[in-house]
Amino acid sequence: MFTAPPEDSIDRSGGLRPAGVGSAGSASPWWRDAVIYQIYVRSFLDSTGDGIGDLAGVRAGLPYVSKLGVDGIWLSPFYPSPQRDHGYDVADYKAVDPVYGDLDEFALLVADAHRLGLKVVLDIVPNHCSSEHPWFREALAAAPGSEARALFHFADGKGEHGELPPNNWRAMFGGPAWSRVEEADGTPGQWYMHLFTPEQPDLNWRDPRVAPYFDEVLRFWLDQGVDGFRIDVAAGLFHHPDLPDSDDPGADERTRDSVNPLAWNQPEVHGVWRRWRAVCESYTAVDGQDRLLVGEVSVPTAAEQAAYVRPDELHQAFFFHLLSAPWNPDAFRKVIGEALRDIAGTGSTVTWVLNNHDQVRTVTRYGSDNSAAGAARARAAALLMLALPGAAYIYQGEELGLPEVDLPDEALTDPIFLRTGSRQYVRDGCRVPLPWSGHASPFGFTGADSTARPWLPQPGWFADHTTDRALNDTDSFWHLYRNGLALRRDFHLRGDATLRWLETPPDVLAFVRGDGLVCAVNFGGQDVPAPVPGTPLLASAPSPAGVLPGNAAAWWAADPPGAV
Ligand code: GLC
Numbered sequence: 356m357f358t359a360p361p362e363d364s365i366d367r368s369g370g371l372r373p374a375g376v377g378s379a380g381s382a383s384p385w386w387r388d389a390v391i392y393q394i395y396v397r398s399f400l401d402s403t404g405d406g407i408g409d410l411a412g413v414r415a416g417l418p419y420v421s422k423l424g425v426d427g428i429w430l431s432p433f434y435p436s437p438q439r440d441h442g443y444d445v446a447d448y449k450a451v452d453p454v455y456g457d458l459d460e461f462a463l464l465v466a467d468a469h470r471l472g473l474k475v476v477l478d479i480v481p482n483h484c485s486s487e488h489p490w491f492r493e494a495l496a497a498a499p500g501s502e503a504r505a506l507f508h509f510a511d512g513k514g515e516h517g518e519l520p521p522n523n524w525r526a527m528f529g530g531p532a533w534s535r536v537e538e539a540d541g542t543p544g545q546w547y548m549h550l551f552t553p554e555q556p557d558l559n560w561r562d563p564r565v566a567p568y569f570d571e572v573l574r575f576w577l578d579q580g581v582d583g584f585r586i587d588v589a590a591g592l593f594h595h596p597d598l599p600d601s602d603d604p605g606a607d608e609r610t611r612d613s614v615n616p617l618a619w620n621q622p623e624v625h626g627v628w629r630r631w632r633a634v635c636e637s638y639t640a641v642d643g644q645d646r647l648l649v650g651e652v653s654v655p656t657a658a659e660q661a662a663y664v665r666p667d668e669l670h671q672a673f674f675f676h677l678l679s680a681p682w683n684p685d686a687f688r689k690v691i692g693e694a695l696r697d698i699a700g701t702g703s704t705v706t707w708v709l710n711n712h713d714q715v716r717t718v719t720r721y722g723s724d725n726s727a728a729g730a731a732r733a734r735a736a737a738l739l740m741l742a743l744p745g746a747a748y749i750y751q752g753e754e755l756g757l758p759e760v761d762l763p764d765e766a767l768t769d770p771i772f773l774r775t776g777s778r779q780y781v782r783d784g785c786r787v788p789l790p791w792s793g794h795a796s797p798f799g800f801t802g803a804d805s806t807a808r809p810w811l812p813q814p815g816w817f818a819d820h821t822t823d824r825a826l827n828d829t830d831s832f833w834h835l836y837r838n839g840l841a842l843r844r845d846f847h848l849r850g851d852a853t854l855r856w857l858e859t860p861p862d863v864l865a866f867v868r869g870d871g872l873v874c875a876v877n878f879g880g881q882d883v884p885a886p887v888p889g890t891p892l893l894a895s896a897p898s899p900a901g902v903l904p905g906n907a908a909a910w911w912a913a914d915p916p917g918a919v
Contacts, residue, residue, distance in 0.1 A: 386583070386647040386670050386746065387704045389426040390840060391476060393750045395712045396433050396455055397441060397810065398788040401797075404805030408788065410456035414464045417471055419822060423754060423833070424840035427474030429585045429649075431712060433461075437487050439554040440528075440770050441786075442478075443587060444485035448572040458579070465580045474582035476647060481569050481627075482591035483555040491556050495536055499545050506564060507556050508548035509536075510598065521546055523600045524618055528552050529775035532618070548598075550591060550618060552770045560592045560623070566630060573634050583635070583647030589628070589663065589672070590614070590652050593621035620654050628668035647671065649706060649746075657690075657697035664703035671706040671746055674698065678708055682721045682732050684864050684878040688856075691743065695854060705745035709736055710753045716785050719759035728880070728906050730756055734835055734895035735876050735908035741839040742866075742874035742910060744854055749836065752789055755820045756832035759784040766812050783811055790817035799823075838893050842910065846872045857886055857919060863903065871916030880905040887911045887919050 400412030410433060420428060432442035433455040442452070451457050468475045484491060490506050497503035499511070510521035512535065520533035527550055534553040538544035548557045558565050573584065595617040603615070614620065628648065635646035652663045652672035663672045676690040694705045709717050717736055722729015733756060740747050762783050767773070772781045788809040791799030796813040798821055818824075825833035846869050857865040862879030865886040875886045882902050885891070890900045891909035898909050913919045 384645045384670075385426065385474070386645060386649075388744070388746055389474070389647075390424075390741070390747045390749065390843075391427045391429050391474070391649075392420050392423065392425040392754075393429045393431070393711060393748055394420075395431045395751055395786055397431070398786050398800075399751055400789065400791065401801035401805075401809070404802045404807055405454070406788075406797075406801055406805070406807035406810050407454055408800070409454065410451065410460045410464050414460070414467050417464075417467050417473065421471040421473055423749075423837050424844075425473070425749065427476055427582065428468060429476040429748070430478060432478045432480060432587075436485055437554065439485070439552055441768075443480050444483070444487075444552070444555045445480050446485040446487040448479075448484075448569075449575045462579065469580070474647070475580070476583040476585055476649065477576055477581050478587060479569075479572065479576075479584045480587040481558065481560075482588035483549060483551060483557045486554045486556055494547075494556075496539065498539070504545070505562050506559055508559055508594070508598070509545045510548075512546050516543075517545075518543070521548075522598050524548075524550075524598075524615055526550060526552070526774075528771050529777075548594070550588070552774065557591070557594075560627065561596070566627065569627075570630070570634055573631060577634070577638050577646065582644070583649065583670075584631075586631075586648060586650045586669070589650030589669070590620045590624065590654050591618070592627060593623040594618045595621065614653060614655075620659065625662065625665075625668060628663065632667055632669070645670075649673065657693040661698045661701050661703060664698065666702070671704060673708045673711075673748065674705050674745075675708065677740070678710070678714060682736075682878060684862055684876070687739070687876075687878070688864055691854075695744070699744060705743070707740045707743055707745055707747045708750075709733075709740055710750035710785070711748070712750065712786055713782050714785060716750075716753070716757055716759045718756055719784075722758075729758070730832075731896060731906040734832060735906060737832075737836060738839055738893065738895050738908040738910060739864075739874060739876050741836075741843050742868055742872065744868065750785075752785075752820075754833050754836040755789070755822065755825050757785075757787075757789075757817075757820050760787045760811075760814055762787070762811065768811070787811045787813055787817075790821040792821050792823045794818045835893070835895060839910075842872075842893055846870050846912075859886055867913065867919055871913035871918070873911040873913055873919055874908065875903055875911075876908040877903045877905055885909070885911070887913060889914065 397408045399408040400416045401408050402411035433451055434445045435447040435450050435452045436442045436444050451461055465475050493503040494507055511517050513519040520531045524532040526532045532548055532550055533546040535546050536544050549555050550557055601615050601617050648669045649671040650663055650669045652660050654660050660672050663669050674694050680686040680690050698705045717733035718729045721732035767783050769782045788800040793799055797809050798817050800809050825831040855867045859865045863877050865875035867873050873887050877883050882904050885901050885903045891898050891911050894909035896904045896907035
């Protein structure tokens with residue numbers, strides 16, 4: 356039977372202040388500087404005892420999320436799916452996979468979230484569907500050149516017998532971006548394109564049936580009360596119409612961020628985001644509530660990203676350059692400066708992110724040279740992110756300071772590993788089910804009397820990172836995040852996009868925000884003098900007056916405001 360998270364991890368009073376409420380009198384739309392908590396549903400909380408998180412589990416954990424002080428949640432895909440890429444292979448866009456619950460459970464979740472003042476953002480996957488989607492099944496059964504095949508990218512192969520793929524593009528998760536089908540008569544036939552796994556065929560957005568289909572999907576969920584969408588692969592959707600060979604076909608395989616310019620970031624994609632914005636605005640026109648479109652936009656520069664967040668396109672796009680910056684003041688200052696100049700400078704908001712379900716967690720990432728420093732740096736980076744102008748996303752477990760889990764090969768489920776055999780970009784280690792309580796797996800993730808194990812194994816050291824321990828320890832990551840989020844509100848940082856850099860020694864970055872909040876980060880290992888006098892309001896490490904320790908960040912109130 357399902358055991359709810361420990362009582363003391365749940366705040367039934369709704370926390371310090373109702374989430375979702377901006378500073379009084381702010382005319383800025385809620386999403387411009389919202390902080391959203393990403394819930395990877397499969398790994399959040401399991402209500403049924405099958406070892407897989409679900410929507411009822413999310414609902415049970417909402418008070419915990421609300422108490423942190425965020426404005427909303429983003430739910431990873433929970434639609435019917437063969438789970439070849441853990442839900443990013445959608446077989447039905449307007450339903451709930453029975454593994455996660457049903458539409459009634461979803462309605463209860465939305466109602467509870469709204470009662471707690473939390474916005475609800477769904478993950479939507481328009482670049483590709485599942486090979487089990489009815490459209491693709493029909494396409495496979497239909498003949499070359501048919502209407503059914505026109506919904507995808509089917510093409511004849513090259514070579515004497517069509518035995519070679521139509522071009523040399525590579526898939527992000529390994530191998531060619533094309534797979535060959537068997538025609539109805541059993542002979543080897545055409546090829547279809549998939550930028551990810553073969554079970555994720557790319558949709559052909561040049562076909563006039565695709566856009567209206569997704570309009571309906573958006574409306575279906577908006578009618579269920581959702582507040583917005585996180586858009587998967589938002590720089591994909593269109594490819595060069597002639598599908599020419601790439602000069603650098605390996606680009607997509609080398610890193611998940613480098614992209615084949617013929618396959619990504621084509622100008623036509625902006626028309627889709629204008630269309631989706633119009634759908635959202637049609638709901639706002641009725642009830643006055645802003646909806647949110649946040650794109651996973653992996654493009655090379657901040658300036659290119661700015662094109663996705665023009666006033667009639669997406670509201671937000673994840674700015675991944677902060678996430679990929681090494682722990683180094685010059686790298687951080689450069690990417691922050693570019694984002695503020697090229698994105699905020701055009702009137703849009705910057706959307707900061709340090710962790711998500713695709714990336715090695717910060718504690719491990721920043722600790723590759725020195726594991727003890729990793730946690731200190733991750734805490735410092737969190738304070739930095741929360742002090743920056745714009746919106747921010749927190750990935751579940753980030754607020755617990757979870758390190759990446761080093762899983763054995765036999766436990767890995769990521770298609771990147773299954774297809775390439777390489778652990779280099781493997782993502783299971785940041786997706787291990789959350790520890791809630793207790794001293795041994797399943798750590799309250801699933802009911803203690805359940806016989807099913809969590810779908811990915813939890814290490815014994817998760818005992819040090821449970822939510823109940825974090826809530827009871829005022830020095831925990833959780834309290835740092837909670838206090839940072841509360842101060843962010845108190846300092847009226849919302850609605851104000853300005854940031855002024857202060858003069859600092861080479862290892863230190865410091866800036867002033869809003870009503871006089873000073874944030875400083877010491878990237879070096881040695882103590883340095885604090886950039887402003889006094890005792891910090893909030894620090895990522897114990898900080899004697901006048902000192903900023905190594906690998907630490909702190910916030911001070913300038914006294915009087917404007918004194919620095
Ligand atoms: C995005 C998702 C990732 C998924 C991929 C394919 O990058 O964040 O998890 O595997 O798209 O849909």
